[in-house]
Amino acid sequence: MSTMFCYQCEQTAKGTGCTAHGVCGKDPMTAALQDLLVYAAKGIAGYAHLARQRGAKDHPVDLFVVEALFTTVTNVNFDAARITALIRRAAIVRDTAKANYEIACKKIGTQPETLSGPAAWQPAADDAGLLAQAHEVGVEHRKQTLGDDITGLIELVTYGLKGTAAYADHAHVLGVEDDKVYAFFHEALHALTNPKPALGDLLGLALKVGEVNLTVMGMLDKANTGAYGHPEPTVVRVTPVKGKCILVAGHDLKDLDALLQQTAGKGINVYTHGEMLPCLAYPGLKKHKHLVGNYGGAWQDQQKEFNEFPGPIVMTTNCIQKPHENYKARIFTSGLVAWPGVTHIADSNFAPVIAAALAAPKVARLNISS
Ligand code: SF4
Secondary structure, eight states, X not given: OOSOOBOOSTTOGGGXXXXXXXXXXXXXXXXXXXXXXXXXXXXXHXXXXXXXXXXXXXXXXXXXXXXXXXXXXXXXXXXXXXXXXXXXXXXXXXXXXXXXXXXXXXXXXXXXXXXXXXXXXXXXXXXXXXXXXXXXXXHHHHHHHHOHHHHHHXXXXXXXXXXXXXXXXXXXXXXOOOHHHHHHHHHHHHHTTOSSOOHHHHHHHHHHHHHHHHHHHHHHHHHHHHHHOOOOOOOOOOSOOSSEEXXXXXXXXXXXXXXXXXXXXXXXXXXXXXXXXXXXXXXXXXXXXXXXXXXXXXXXXXXXXXXXXXXXXXXXXXXXXXXXXXXXXXXXXXXXXXXXXXXXXXXXXXXXXXXHHHHSOOOSOXXXXX
């Protein structure tokens, strides 16, 4: 068995799978732990699905499943310690979902069933044990037991759910959510625990994921435009402005908004990078005059461009690549993004980023590459 197997994204090695180390920078241990976290989420989903069918919903349970899925999206969380903590929390959340289900059954006078597989799983006591568990639930194991076609469809559904979770999380932080979407996450994840899934059922589920994802994209559009107005044609500055600077990458408009509010009047210029470029067209964001423009191109160019950027960099969602030592001390993560040894902003308090910007030498010239 190879030390890891992941074919989650288009960066995958040789177009077939990362087997020694992720092209994205994911190491085998993190890859395995991510697989185990998804497995744990399936266990939560099983009981949450049954509980909801009996009228019992639990918002924290719903949010945890979304966060667990989003955490395992490519280029989000490379920190094995944080994923381990989520795995351990997942077992507790699963017990809550199970208790909700049993209480709901009692209320309506029915006998609860006991689920198996991930719904009965308990996390191993140490890292070695968790890794052993992870290898029993990874893609390679599925390929060996279910074959390539069934595994491929299971992964298609899983990756679709992960992407949908990323959109749902972004919509949720701006106050837009839909219980039917949470219900679908649980139903779909629970369906994936079937030990003998039919190819046709999985195909139908994959199509349904696409349908729900369109709904969630609509929710995110509503969240973004509700909070910051409709994007409008905007001339974007791509040349430097003399002064202190912060670069923001990712997709999280709320994080950018919080940073802009916290940097107001501090003499710091804020630039978007790559996927953050569209933020410059939202009236509610571009009203901040110190959001001066865009620096750099797409996420895959970040190592060269971040190296040349003379201030701190904030990664808000799924774009982070292995930080080069030259800029590791001035890169920050927020939300679900994580890299071992990189300072994490957990509560939208960007004071450490602002301090780093103010401490950086004053910028006379940025080497703008695009
Ligand atoms: S997520 Fe990382 S490890 Fe997985 S296929 Fe993509 S590049 Fe490879």
